[in-house]
Amino acid sequence: MSHLSERPEKPVVGVSMPHESAVQHVTGTALYTDDLVYRTKDVLHAYPVQVMKTHGTITALRTEPALAVPGVVRVLTGADVPGVNDAGIKHDEPLFPDTVMFHGHAVAWVLGETLEAARLGAAAVEVELDELPSIITVKEAIAAESFHGARPLMIAGDIDAGFADSAHVFTGEFQFSDQEHFYLETHAALAHVDEGGQLFIQSSTQHPSETQEIVAHVLGLHSHEVTVQCLRMGGGFGGKEMQPHGFAAIAALGAKLTGRPVRVRLNRTQDLTMSGKRHGFHASWKIGFDAEGRIQALDATLTGDGGWSLDLSEPVVARALCHIDNTYWIPNARVAGRIAKTNKTSNTAFRGFGGPQGMLVIEDIMGRVAPLLGLDAMELRERNFYKQGQTTPYGQPVGQPERISAVWEQVKENGGFADRRREIAAFNAAHPHTKRALAITGIKFGISFNLTAFNQAGALVLIYKDGSVLINHGGTEMGQGLHTKMLQVAATTLGIPLHKVRLAPTRTDKVPNTSATAASSGADLNGAAVKNACEQIRARLLEVAGTQLGGNASDVRIVEGVARVLGSDKELAWDDLVRTAYFQRVQLSASGYYRTEGLHWDAKSFQGSPFKYFSYGAAATEVEVDGFTGAYRIRRVDIVHDVGDSLSPMIDIGQVEGGFVQGAGWLTLEDMRWDSSDGPNRGRLLTQAASTYKLPSFSEMPEEFNVTLMENATEEGSVYGSKAVGEPPLMLAFAVREALRQAVGEFGPAGASVELASPATPEAVYWAIDAARKGDVERDGSEFLTAAGALSHA
Numbered sequence: 001m002s003h004l005s006e007r008p009e010k011p012v013v014g015v016s017m018p019h020e021s022a023v024q025h026v027t028g029t030a031l032y033t034d035d036l037v038y039r040t041k042d043v044l045h046a047y048p049v050q051v052m053k054t055h056g057t058i059t060a061l062r063t064e065p066a067l068a069v070p071g072v073v074r075v076l077t078g079a080d081v082p083g084v085n086d087a088g089i090k091h092d093e094p095l096f097p098d099t100v101m102f103h104g105h106a107v108a109w110v111l112g113e114t115l116e117a118a119r120l121g122a123a124a125v126e127v128e129l130d131e132l133p134s135i136i137t138v139k140e141a142i143a144a145e146s147f148h149g150a151r152p153l154m155i156a157g158d159i160d161a162g163f164a165d166s167a168h169v170f171t172g173e174f175q176f177s178d179q180e181h182f183y184l185e186t187h188a189a190l191a192h193v194d195e196g197g198q199l200f201i202q203s204s205t206q207h208p209s210e211t212q213e214i215v216a217h218v219l220g221l222h223s224h225e226v227t228v229q230c231l232r233m234g235g236g237f238g239g240k241e242m243q244p245h246g247f248a249a250i251a252a253l254g255a256k257l258t259g260r261p262v263r264v265r266l267n268r269t270q271d272l273t274m275s276g277k278r279h280g281f282h283a284s285w286k287i288g289f290d291a292e293g294r295i296q297a298l299d300a301t302l303t304g305d306g307g308w309s310l311d312l313s314e315p316v317v318a319r320a321l322c323h324i325d326n327t328y329w330i331p332n333a334r335v336a337g338r339i340a341k342t343n344k345t346s347n348t349a350f351r352g353f354g355g356p357q358g359m360l361v362i363e364d365i366m367g368r369v370a371p372l373l374g375l376d377a378m379e380l381r382e383r384n385f386y387k388q389g390q391t392t393p394y395g396q397p398v399g400q401p402e403r404i405s406a407v408w409e410q411v412k413e414n415g416g417f418a419d420r421r422r423e424i425a426a427f428n429a430a431h432p433h434t435k436r437a438l439a440i441t442g443i444k445f446g447i448s449f450n451l452t453a454f455n456q457a458g459a460l461v462l463i464y465k466d467g468s469v470l471i472n473h474g475g476t477e478m479g480q481g482l483h484t485k486m487l488q489v490a491a492t493t494l495g496i497p498l499h500k501v502r503l504a505p506t507r508t509d510k511v512p513n514t515s516a517t518a519a520s521s522g523a524d525l526n527g528a529a530v531k532n533a534c535e536q537i538r539a540r541l542l543e544v545a546g547t548q549l550g551g552n553a554s555d556v557r558i559v560e561g562v563a564r565v566l567g568s569d570k571e572l573a574w575d576d577l578v579r580t581a582y583f584q585r586v587q588l589s590a591s592g593y594y595r596t597e598g599l600h601w602d603a604k605s606f607q608g609s610p611f612k613y614f615s616y617g618a619a620a621t622e623v624e625v626d627g628f629t630g631a632y633r634i635r636r637v638d639i640v641h642d643v644g645d646s647l648s649p650m651i652d653i654g655q656v657e658g659g660f661v662q663g664a665g666w667l668t669l670e671d672m673r674w675d676s677s678d679g680p681n682r683g684r685l686l687t688q689a690a691s692t693y694k695l696p697s698f699s700e701m702p703e704e705f706n707v708t709l710m711e712n713a714t715e716e717g718s719v720y721g722s723k724a725v726g727e728p729p730l731m732l733a734f735a736v737r738e739a740l741r742q743a744v745g746e747f748g749p750a751g752a753s754v755e756l757a758s759p760a761t762p763e764a765v766y767w768a769i770d771a772a773r774k775g776d777v778e779r780d781g782s783e784f785l786t787a788a789g790a791l792s793h794a
Contacts, residue, residue, distance in 0.1 A: 004528060005714060005721040007645070009559050012491040012498050013720045016650040020484040020503070021232065021477075032234050033188040033204045034265045040190065044073055046250055046264045047118035048106035048274070049125045054136075054683025055343045056100050058107060060128035066110050069124050071117025076109040076254060083220030087246030089210070090310040092148075093346065095218060095246055100129060101308035102343050103683040104273035111254050111262060134343040134683050136676045138175065138282045138305045141340035148306065148341040149314045154321045154606045155334050156393035162297025162332030166288025170369050174361060176758035178280035178305060179350060179666045180687075182695055183478075185234025186271040187244055191251035192261035199226045199252050205244040206236045206476050207516035212508045214245035215252045226252070229507040236478035237662070238349030241516045242311050243275050272688050277672065278350035279304040279316055282340075283361045293373050293383050297332040300324065300361065304354070306339040307346040313339045315450050316349065318603070320358035322450070322610065325392055327404045327442045328362060328384040333393040343683055344674065349518060351662065352727045355445055360667075360758065363441060363734045367741050371751050377738065378440055382408070386444070396609040398444070400616070407618040407640040407710055408442050414708060415620045415638035424622070428746050433627040436635070437742035440620040441735040445728040446611030447520055448596055454515040455596035455612075457525035461490065461533040463588040467575035469494065469501045471533075474514030475526040476506050480726055481651035482522045488648055489527045489719060493534035495558030496574050520724035523647060524612070525594060527719035533592025540588075544581045548572050597717075613715055615723050617641035619660065619732035621702075625743040630766025632740060634664070637702040639732055644715035644723035656707050656729040663733025665696040668740070668760045694761075740765055748772030 007013065024030035037043050051058075063075040078085050078096035087095045097107055108125055112118030135141050163169060190202040199219070205211045208228040216226045228248070233240055247264045254262035266274065285300040302320050306313035317337040324335055366384075370377040385408075386401040411417075417438070424436045448455050460472040471490045477483045483503050491498045504510065515525065538558065546553035549572055551565030561574040572580075581588060601608035619639045625632040639656060646652045670693065673686040687693035714721035737760055745754045747769045754772060757764035 002717050005716050005718055007720050008492065008495065009557065011720070013488045013647045014645060014649070015488070017484065017648060018650065019481050020487060031231055032185050033190055033202045033231065034263070036190050036202050037263045040192065040261050043261045043263050044111045044113065044254060044258060045115040045118045046109045046111055046254055046262055047115065047122040048270060049108040049110065049122045049127065050104045050106050050273070051100045051127050051129065052103060053100055053129055053131060054103045055134040056129035056131040058098050058100065058127060059130050060126070061108065062126040063108065065124040065126060066121035069117060069121040071113040072110055072121035073113060074111045074254070074258060075121070075125065076111065076250065080253060080257060081218060084217045087214055087218065087249055088309060088311065093246065093309045095249055102345055103685065106274060109250050109254070111258065136342060136344065136674055136683055138280060138303055138340045138342070141342050142282065142303060146341045147338050149310045149339045152318055152321055152337045152603070152606050153334070154393050156330070157332035159297050159299055159332050159334045163288045165290065166296040167291040168289045168373060169286065170372065171286045172365070172368065174283045174364050176281055176360060177670070178347065178672050179278035179670050180272060180672060180693060181235070181237045181239035181277070181350060183233070183235030183237060183239060186266045186268060187240070187247050187275060188265040189244065189248040189251040190261060190263045191248065191255040193255050193259060197225070199255065201226065201228045201248050201252055203228055203230055203244055203248045204233045204240055205230050205248065206233070206241040206478065206518055208476065208506055208508050209512065209514045210516065211245050211248045215249050218249040219252060219256055227507060227509045229505050230476045231505045233476065233478035237351045238353060238518060239275060240478070241349040241518050243348055269688050273685050274345065276307055276311060276346045276348035278666065279306065279313065279347045279354065279357060281305070281320070281357045285361065285365060287365055287369070289373060293375050293380050295328055295330050295384050298330050299334045301336045301338070302358065302361065303338050303340050304357070305342055305344070305347055307342055307344045309346040310339070311346045311348045313347060316354035318450050319354035321606070322392070322394055322446060323355040323358035324362050326359045326362050327386060327444045329386050329390045330393055335393065351659065352730050353519065355727065356663065356666070356731050359443065359731050360734065363738065367738050368753050368755060371745070371753050374751070377742065381442065395607040396611060399613055403616040403642055403710070404442055404444060407616050407642060408440065410640045410708070411440060411618040411620045411638050414640065414706065417620065420622065434624060435627065435743045435746035436622060436624045437739045437746065438620060438622045439735050439738035439742050440618060441732070441738055442618040443616065443728055443731040445615045445731065447524065447615055447724045448599060448610060448612045449515065449519045449521060450601065450610050452599045452601055452610070455521065455525065455599060456515065457529040457594050458511040458514065459526060459529035459533045459592035460510050461530065461537060461590055461592065463537055463578055465579055465582050467500060467578040469496070470504055471501060471530055472504045472507070472510040473526040473530050474506065474511040475522040476517040478517070480522070480655060481648060482517065482526070484651055485523050485647045486526060486530050489530050490534050492720065493531045494538055496561045500561065500574070520726040520728065522726065523722065524718055524724055525596070527647070528594035529592040531592070531719055532594055533590040536590035536592070537588060540586050541577055541581055544584060544586060545572055545577055548580060613718065613723065615642055615728040617728055617732050619735040621735035621739045623736065623739040623743055625740065625765060627747055627769055630762040630764070630769060632743070632762065632765060634700070634702040634736060636704040638706045640708045640710055641729060641732070642710040642713055642723060643725045644713050644718060645721035646709055647720060647722045649709060652709060652725045653707050655725045657705065659727070659729030660732045661696045661701065663730035664700065664736045667733055667737045667758055669694045669696055669700065671759050671761050744768045744772055749775060
């Protein structure tokens with residue numbers, strides 16, 4: 001077992017415990033960025049001047065009327081920027097634009113003594129626009145060839161030979177929706193300037209170091225003149241990886257110019273209309289199978305809706321390509337990626353970061369073609385699972401492929417699969433207007449940032465004379481339990497009780513140059529860095545303990561706060577050991593560091609091993625569908641998920657449950673609508689609130705929800721044998737969509753291919769049922785076309 005994965009005696013990791021801030025969360029005492037406003041004197045409030053047109057050049061911007069509004073202090077415009085007027089890393093996101101690129105684009109910000117004064121001031125600003133044509137949908141962008149950024153191409157094997165060897169070839173299209181993050185806490189920042197002119201910014205950000213960097217270049221400062229702190233976030237899901245930077249820069253610019261603290265906090269409508277979403281995608285594909293139903297070749301083009309600027313669209317599309325295989329070996333592949341440039345908010349990271357989009361394409365294909373191959377969808381999937389020695393289309397060997405089948409078989413066993421399928425068949429035979437179905441899907445998700453440089457982390461651990469420990473790390477807490485795990489890692493490494501350890505808020509002046517808390521890598525990277533720092537101090541303390549106890553340092557063990565030498569009854573309490581070390585002038589602090597080894601990636605050739613390992617999981621979902629309305633309910637879900645040796649089982653099970661429900665929301669409920677008409681509101685987001693944008697709630701929860709973590713699953717070379725858990729569970733929700741597809745199929749003739757829109761809302765399910773009843777589905781090699789796309793069999 002590797003040094004990094006080996007666990008000591010009586011570890012604190014692996015113990016189920018509540019979230020470290022759970023009590024504060026439920027009692028309302030947990031502080032978020034905007035709560036700090038009420039503890040800060042003389043705060044000014046910033047309010048955006050949004051232009052409610054979709055595309056056009058600004059011909060006039062008159063701020064004088066705003067300054068006449070009582071309580072308005074200043075209006076920020078591009079003329080006020082001392083540095084670079086850009087809030088993005090691709091230099092294509094002007095903080096104060098001279099061209100409106102989407103409906104609701106902010107072109108100026110008003111600072112007021114009160115939020116109401118700032119709001120009235122923003123309403124008074126006059127903006128004149130020379131309107132330009134706009135592109136709203138991905139299909140419009142494809143037709144206009146409106147693309148930006150890189151266009152990766154992934155090639156494996158010989159695509160022409162693969163199709164030539166295929167007994168069955170299918171082609172089709174698939175378009176699926178974007179998704180709103182809808183974190184409970186909207187974007188927020190609070191900035192103030194100290195007596196030395198340095199900026200201190202509280203920000204709801206997943207990437208404090210990048211927020212620091214963007215603020216510095218907007219203000220023409222060096223990074224050491226800007227400190228960013230993130231106490232915690234009320235949800236992030238990727239939406240606060242890149243997009244908080246501009247809002248923090250507005251607050252910082254206002255503070256710098258006025259000398260007063262400035263607060264930016266978007267209301268829900270502003271957040272929805274100004275911030276990016278999960279990328280919606282369009283996919284066109286051609287796939288070949290041999291006579292036994294094994295994939296021979298795949299030719300596909302994935303087009304992600306990037307919105308008006310690049311943001312993180314390039315790595316999102318790259319990860320989609322890297323995950324189009326999911327759990328299936330595709331020996332011959334050609335998959336192209338491109339980014340549509342549309343006049344909508346700039347789409348950004350979202351839990352799974354393109355992985356769900358790529359995986360959804362292949363899962364949709366498998367569900368659609370299984371009946372045409374005369375195979376049960378479960379059987380078709382099983383026949384194509386990766387096996388030992390096989391590699392992905394981008395050239396990475398698939399490690400632990402046996403876990404794909406292991407979690408799959410365990411789900412079937414846990415869920416009593418065979419008996420329940422017989423019960424469902426009997427139910428369906430007796431109920432012509434209500435149908436049930438049980439589907440199972442698996443996942444294989446790569447863990448690490450695709451950009452190799454991001455796979456590093458730092459930590460700072462301080463031990464005080466009284467034996468108490470303070471840890472700082474570069475990861476941010478958004479409710480996912482990262483801080484809880486880091487406390488457990490530190491206590492385990494030092495060999496002390498958990499109550500001895502406290503965690504400080506994430507700050508750029510404690511741990512520099514951090515990567516975003518994203519890519520499910522927070523615990524892997526920061527946990528290893530915390531462990532490294534603690535090991536440095538522990539090594540020094542073992543020398544002290546060896547001397548005090550009359551043994552060799554290598555024979556000293558610290559367990560539950562007591563140091564002992566192997567084979568001896570002598571003891572030295574932790575507090576006494578630390579105090580002794582201090583008086584011997586032993587350093588009691590350390591800076592830890594970790595970089596993920598074994599990664600290499602060539603973005604141009606789209607080949608390499610970008611991932612440290614793969615996480616696996618399987619889910620079985622049973623649904624019941626009403627044939628009159630398309631309404632459905634999730635009767636039961638069984639999940640087996642691979643998290644290695646869990647650092648914190650209660651936290652991990654919560655992540656699996658939450659990820660699954662969020663994925664089900666994306667695939668079945670969350671129907672984001674934009675006005676694509678030629679009317680005056682073209683480009684306007686129509687679903688601007690929870691009243692029009694359907695989010696998963698208690699009523700959508702499975703009636704029976706069973707989550708099991710895979711046992712005996714140590715991951716060598718990862719912190720205490722654990723695996724990432726943040727993003728992979730979201731894709732387990734494919735089982736919900738596939739169960740709905742199978743239930744819809746029960747309303748039509750046997751052996752028909754069912755096409756299902758995404759999201760599969762009750763309305764979409766109803767129309768799919770209607771098509772099935774009418775026989776408007778593909779069967780026996782015929783061709784058909786529906787609103788969701790086209791599928792043909794050659």
